[in-house]
């Protein structure tokens with residue numbers, strides 16, 4: 311339509327969409343879930359990527375919870391520029407002081423403090439009176455204000471809290487200096503209608519509510535985390551707390567990518583936008599999936615492998631004629647480039663580096679690029695066509711590295727219908743070469759036995775999964791495992807065209823992570839400073 315005077319006027323008077331603050335808690339609520347533990351290097355990598363994605367706030371951890379959390383909050387505060395860095399604290403002086411110390415180097419820092427407000431939590435868990443809860447919330451906010459002007463207060467289990475009592479707690483917290491008030495549906499109990507009403511109620515009943523940003527934080531126990539968060543936004547919340555791929559306690563948190571895609575695709579309805587660079591969504595999802603060792607379900611909205619796949623003939627026909635017939639957002643808009651053919655065996659290092667940059671892998675050290683290039687050339691020898699996805703899989707191994715105490719050097723397998731599967735493995739441990747052989751129920755088991763004999767480490771393999779990264783008989787296989795040892799649970803990842811080699815790499819990756827976790831735990835016992843001593 312050609313704009314006339316009238317339509318241009320209409321356009322001019324159209325209100326600008328309101329900005330919703332994206333508060334990412336992948337590294338705190340997400341990491342808190344069993345099996346999602348991340349190593350410090352991995353957390354830093356994720357935090358840098360979150361900054362690139364354009365989140366407004368990164369909740370980097372729960373500083374008092376463990377020395378690893380303290381260290382991660384401190385390191386992210388020092389290194390990651392752009393977003394506000396936040397640390398969670400119960401409404402207790404030792405927690406708030408730990409957060410204050412861990413955040414000290416962040417140019418923009420926030421302390422997030424919380425106390426439960428629902429009757430069931432107040433009476434059964436805290437064994438306090440409602441008045442005592444208010445007094446503790448006020449003291450916590452006041453103490454947090456001595457470390458930073460930016461203080462967030464949460465009413466834990468707000469979803470099951472009496473609304474009038476919650477309004478009284480909120481009013482007191484704002485009076486004490488809270489600048490963000492967060493309403494968590496901690497156990498994922500609310501319905502979107504009820505949750506939206508609750509936010510509207512708070513906005514109407516708390517006279518000072520305009521002094522702070524109202525935030526929502528929803529869990530997914532009934533599959534409603536995203537719907538409840540959007541209902542909160544519709545009712546006037548202007549911060550939403552979420553995680554990449556929706557990871558988090560139990561059924562998880564609201565998925566960042568889904569909230570952002572909703573606000574963007576249906577801006578006509580929500581009239582809100584975010585500062586997210588949506589083209590970084592897919593890469594961020596991949597990174598989180600890789601460091602947590604947790605696969606994204608194929609039918610997951612926005613980032614699942616099938617999110618933009620059109621299988622039915624009628625759909626394919628429609629898509630070929632006009633993409634908008636069956637696509638409400640484009641894969642490119644979330645940074646999904648698909649299976650595109652990349653370089654060949656004869657490509658030089660320069661072209662290879664350029665391709666990595668085009669895929670968004672910037673800032674890699676020359677050593678990382680060299681190692682990745684060597685693996686790429688080795689892959690070209692085994693595989694006719696190398697796709698971006700293949701390249702990403704091998705890069706994942708190289709880039710997010712934990713200290714490499716254990717390295718796999720050589721693996722040979724003898725297996726078949728008439729032989730006992732046997733593996734010969736050579737490894738480097740702290741630079742020293744060791745070799746051994748093992749038998750097993752199958753070739754993977756044999757390789758794992760040999761690795762166990764060499765390292766002397768008997769980790770429990772709680773989970774094993776194998777997927778083809780791309781299609782075709784020569785596809786790269788990606789193996790993910792969950793390994794447990796001495797109270798630590800880690801994920802391990804390995805990729806190769808040979809699935810036994812990929813399996814062995816996944817175990818070696820997990821052993822390196824277990825070793826890093828063990829070292830961290832023993833360091834923290836002897837540490838002179840840190841949360842344990844606060």
Ligand code: KIV
Nearest residue numbers: 424464466467494496
């Ligand atoms: O779910 C929850 O209640 C939380 C709070 C600590 C914000 O994660």
Ligand code: ZN
Nearest residue numbers: 339494496527
């Ligand atoms: Zn939570």
